[in-house]
Amino acid sequence: MEQKVWETIRKYNMLTEGEKVLVGVSGGADSCALLHCLCMLRKVMGLTVYACHVHHGLRGAEADRDEVFTAQLCEQLQVPLFVLHKDVGAEAKRRKIGTEQCGREIRYAFFEEKAAALGAKIATAHTASDNTETVLFHLTRGSGITGLCGIPPCRGNIIRPLIEVTRNEIEAYCLEQQLTYVTDSTNLTKDYSRNRIRWDVVPVLKELNPSLESAVSGLSQRMRETEAYLSQAAEAALIQAKVSGGYAAAVLQTLPEAVFAAAVRKLCAELALIPEAKHLALLHKIVYNGGAVEIGGGVTAVMSQGIFRIYRQTLPQDEVISGWQGQQALTVLNKKIDLLYVNIEEFHNGEKNHQFLLANSLDYDTIPITSCFRARRSGDQLTLWRRNVTKSVKKLLIECKVPREQRDSIVLLADGTQVLWLEGIGVGQAYAVTEATKSVLVIRPQNV
Template structure:
């Protein structure tokens, strides 16, 4: 068995001479056997070992017994030992799996220990049995290729030297070397899914295929190779797909996304989620199906609520994944929405935003446009310019941008000041708004303008609408109106510049 473990270490390049290794030791047979083997290799490979044990405080005196046992082993071997107590039950939120919370806390503890002692590796005692159980558990939960790849032999600093070794082999090794270890009484409880799989399901599989663990380990390697290839291909595509990126949103080109294979699209989705949330935990195949359906749907505006406070939008030519307020670290249950509900979701998102603002625009100086809850909508700067022989502006008509091609995001508009009715007001878009666009004679609904310019529904309420009297004179950044336009006889010009605007997605 020791030779196989050495082969595993060599095959996956787990160790280098002179490495410092944090060894996670629970006191159970797997971790005790791992520590024993690494101790035997320490002199040969010039390794420095540090034992790390987290007392989860979940089994009362038994947890304290385990901690004491690990300390005693480390003392006997002359190895530095780091132990910490953590009340996992107190840490867990309602509905969370204690096992998941304990595992996350344990890994954080290992990583802190590695950082503190500048360790090169963190070794854990995962075995071939753990690999098979993990694959079955993920299969039952509907995992994809990545999940079914199982436990990686090496992930960052983490190494699993026993991953090609069965528990039965470890038991024989412990017996031959007279290794003492402790038994976790909770391992017999079938209230935990992993235990239920180990105690109830795996024996049934063994009846059908006695070599199932070996075959599943082989399958995990095959799937892992395929997954690595697809991940690398996805990263190549991902760079060219991102149209816009900020702290809370990632926007993709819909056309480019649609041209990709579904396998790549699914991985694009997970990369974006992980960039925004730091992890993709809580996202499942049902969310991938929602994402793929959204991409193929012909409706121009669709939204889907995702776990972790995230929202997925398809808006004309773009697809945006947005992290909502408080999304970081948020926990969510599985949730996939049928597309019939998705198409209604876009309207519900707009109602939810409930953006409303109306205030007077200063004709000289800056106006910070702020909605009722304190959200800054835009910053507008206005000035009045006289058109005379002493002014820089002697021919007002040169200031009029052609109406052809307008809507490309002009941030400046010019008006004949004497035609305007004061006060000038800036407010949010309201349903039914209409105006006469510059260069046209008939009225146009703003809603039609937004559709024409492919302005996403949820962003429309964030666009400042500039009003003089009862007339809309500028849909800021998009289109100026015919009313109040500059002409050859204009004597005084009001120049308005939108210097800053809130962007979503």
């Protein structure tokens, strides 16, 4: 098994000579075998090996036993051990998530914290058998390519040196090395879906194919290659389709459905959301026919005026910035607003060099002291410079085809309902720079 682990490390470039590695150790066969095997490679590769263990506070005396056992093993192998005690049950209730998910989040957060402090990679003891169970679990849920990719050999600074080793090979290694381990009693029950797959489904499939784990590992590798290709194609498509306010539907309509789905998943990932298959089908439909789809988590996709976009709906913000005079920068509605104060000579010089835009420049001496930066409100009006026409802000935004979901994030400078400046539209007639202007305020909005 040591040879197979060594080959896996080299195959996926998991570790190089002289690196530090932090091993997650539960006390079970898999993690004990991983720790022991890396210690055997310690001299060969010049590795510095550490271990970490999490006491979840869920299994009483059995969990206490696991911690004591892990500490003894690390002492025997001369490996520094870090231990975290956490009441996962209480924390799961607080976070309103399942106990299993909560435990996983706590473990990885602890691993990441310690690894960052040590400058080490994280090694977990996922095996080829774990990968098989994961793929089968995803398959029963109707997963797509991503689910069939299974457990990746590497993810960021996390490595899995046992990912091509089966559970039977690990147990044989423990027997050969006279390596003892503890058993988590919950793994022996059929209370969890994964355990039912392990004890009821996998044995039947191995009767059909004794090399099941190897076959599934091969499938996962091919799916990862396919997903990588689709991801690259989706990235290129999004770059090609990008326009102001979203993505050109005409470009998206030319994409194969698989590439379109990958592109949508990328956009949703930016909003920390994973779309379901039913959503992907609906989104593909509205790209051709127009309309909107609620994806969930406050996220909506819309296609109108030939532009497709996905956004998280936010409530109108009631943020008001007054007393701003003299400040160099503000943050309003999640946008940084730079304020430049220049005399008329500096302004004209900058205008020649295209440094200042008239649409964002006001006669500073005409601005009321009571004016403030804020979002739009009902009744707001703007008399446009050089057009001498007064319109409501709502009507102006509609005429300028500003998407509905973006209108409440537009910044304006107003005194009461009188708008002096409207982001993306321009300056009010009474506040524009003229021949009589002596001081100029230049407003430069930027997305934070």
